Amino acid sequence: xxxxSELWQQKLWPGSLRWRLVAVLLLGVxxxxxxxxxxxxxxxxxxxEASVTNMANHMAYGVASTVKFFQSLPLQYRHIVLxxxxxxxxxxxxxxxxxxxxxxxxxxxxxxxxxxxxxFYTILRKELGSKPKIIVQFAEADKLKVFNNNTYxxxxxxxxxxxxxxxxxxxxxxxxxQIKLEEQEWLYVAALIPHPTFLAKTEFISFExxxxxxxxxxxxxxxxxxxxxxxxxPLAKLSKAADDLGRDLDHxxxxxxxxxxxxxxxxxxxxxxxxxxRYIDDRARLFAAISHDLKTPITRLRLRAEMxxxxxxxxxxxxxLEELEVMVKGALQCxxxxxxxxxxxxxxxxxxxxxxxxxxxxxxHLININGKINKPYMGKPLALKRCLTNLIDNAIxxxxxxxxxxxxxxxxxxxxxxxxxPGISLEERKHVxxxxxxIEKSRNRNTGGTGLGLGIARSIVKAHGGELILDNxxxxxxxxxxxxxxx
Numbered sequence: 095x096x097x098x099s100e101l102w103q104q105k106l107w108p109g110s111l112r113w114r115l116v117a118v119l120l121l122g123v124x125x126x127x128x129x130x131x132x133x134x135x136x137x138x139x140x141x142x143e144a145s146v147t148n149m150a151n152h153m154a155y156g157v158a159s160t161v162k163f164f165q166s167l168p169l170q171y172r173h174i175v176l177x178x179x180x181x182x183x184x185x186x187x188x189x190x191x192x193x194x195x196x197x198x199x200x201x202x203x204x205x206x207x208x209x210x211x212x213x214f215y216t217i218l219r220k221e222l223g224s225k226p227k228i229i230v231q232f233a234e235a236d237k238l239k240v241f242n243n244n245t246y247x248x249x250x251x252x253x254x255x256x257x258x259x260x261x262x263x264x265x266x267x268x269x270x271x272q273i274k275l276e277e278q279e280w281l282y283v284a285a286l287i288p289h290p291t292f293l294a295k296t297e298f299i300s301f302e303x304x305x306x307x308x309x310x311x312x313x314x315x316x317x318x319x320x321x322x323x324x325x326x327x328p329l330a331k332l333s334k335a336a337d338d339l340g341r342d343l344d345h346x347x348x349x350x351x352x353x354x355x356x357x358x359x360x361x362x363x364x365x366x367x368x369x370x371x372r373y374i375d376d377r378a379r380l381f382a383a384i385s386h387d388l389k390t391p392i393t394r395l396r397l398r399a400e401m402x403x404x405x406x407x408x409x410x411x412x413x414x415l416e417e418l419e420v421m422v423k424g425a426l427q428c429x430x431x432x433x434x435x436x437x438x439x440x441x442x443x444x445x446x447x448x449x450x451x452x453x454x455x456x457x458x459h460l461i462n463i464n465g466k467i468n469k470p471y472m473g474k475p476l477a478l479k480r481c482l483t484n485l486i487d488n489a490i491x492x493x494x495x496x497x498x499x500x501x502x503x504x505x506x507x508x509x510x511x512x513x514x515x516p517g518i519s520l521e522e523r524k525h526v527x528x529x530x531x532x533i534e535k536s537r538n539r540n541t542g543g544t545g546l547g548l549g550i551a552r553s554i555v556k557a558h559g560g561e562l563i564l565d566n567x568x569x570x571x572x573x574x575x576x577x578x579x580x581x
Contacts, residue, residue: 115326119318120311127307146206149287150213157214157271157283158221160189164281188240188247188284195280196239198270201232210287214271227274232267238284247284328356332363337559337581339367344437392419440470443507446479447498450486459490465500471507472581473558481554482509484547485574489513493571506560509576517566526564527552551576 201207214230222228238247247268271283328351335348347364350357392415399411444467454461471478489496493513501508518526527549552562560578567573 115322116315116318119314119322123311123314127310131307142206143209146209147213150210151217153269153285153287154214154217155221157285158218160283161218161222161226161273161275161281164191165275188282190241190282191275192241192272192280192282193278194242195229195272195274196270196282197243198229198231198233198239199237201234201267207232210269214269218271218273222273229270229272231270233270233284235266235268238268238270240282240284325353328352328360332356332359335363339370344371438472438474441473441475441478443467443471443478443500443509446475446482447500447509450479450482451498454486454490454496457490460495461486461490461498462496463498463500465502467500467502467507469502469580471578473578474554477554477557481551481576484551485511485576488547489515489572489574492516504580506580507578509578511574511576512567512571514571517570517572518564523564 210232211230215228218228218230235247239245240247240250266287269285269287271285273281273283275281331348335345338345345367347367348360350360350364352360396412396415399408399415402408402411447463451461451463486496486498489511490513493515495514497512499508499510499512501510555562555576555578558578559581560576563575563577565573565575
């Protein structure tokens, strides 16, 4: 059952809220139509059964009366009554006394067929007793036999049959009742059912009803689509505002409009944006205060360390103080580099990359650039420059030379930076983004750096809605893939 639920959630059930609401409305309308159709069919079937039952009772009592009447007549008068009945062309029945049982090709059974036959047997047994043999069957008019097994109804003169049992072009079924009165004496009664379409295939769900159902669903689909689109439009605006907020805290607040719930949500979102801005401002002031407050005691400690007589102890003190100063500067630089208050603007990434290329080549290192980014990227220029500077500097420092591949797409921009160093193990890749984490043994041949570069780069990429992925090249070196979505 779990895989069915997963299939429904992933494949069959729509992913967006808009289409889910439309699907729920459609399912509701379809279910209501199916329930109403089922109730209507049940009521129609019950009404039809009641009508057929009443008709069968009336006809069965008529046949029972005819049998009793024939049994009460002297034999010499029976043929006179039969002639009179045959001359009554509009009576919709045919009566004869035969010397044998007529073989009737009975129609297939159905629930209406069984109702009539059961009613006839019940009433005839009640009225005539259990002694006479009774046979009740349905036959088609063109195949009905009368008098004997060699004479068909269509062979009789029109005044006997065509005006009573044969109705063109309907040809309704004929109910044939045969009752054995005496040896070689069978009373034969063939009667038309009052309903011409009796036993015809009833289409409770007609084409017109199906067409009406389809038009109803189509109308509901169109109306619900536009209605749900109108109702979910504020959610789309809220989603876009949340995405923009991740890249620009100074983004204008969203309009507080729509339903009460949406107004409350927009108001909460705007309040959250103001709280985030206050938090960022407070953090900036805090780091500025830390920078100011730490400089004085570190300077005093350096002066006191220089006054120590023992060279070994003085060297250790100075080394610790220098490391402390580097860590403080690194933390402040990290806070500054990840501070993305600058506004977004169309950024020429090619200019940034080629400027970094000139800097690297002036320092005597090799760097190759493949591909081109044609369109400007909407982002924060200084932050992107910091990100690419950190990544290219790492590639040069750890791999001596770098290779940059550029892929410009309609949906995203990819910048792939490869070095030719030893790479990073899978286990260490989990920690390289942590502050102050450095891989001294595997990648750094010389001490240096604060272990903050990759973390800063990834924070900048994520702030632009992108992703930074590390992977080892099959031959050698580390590959850094920067994916920046176009908005």
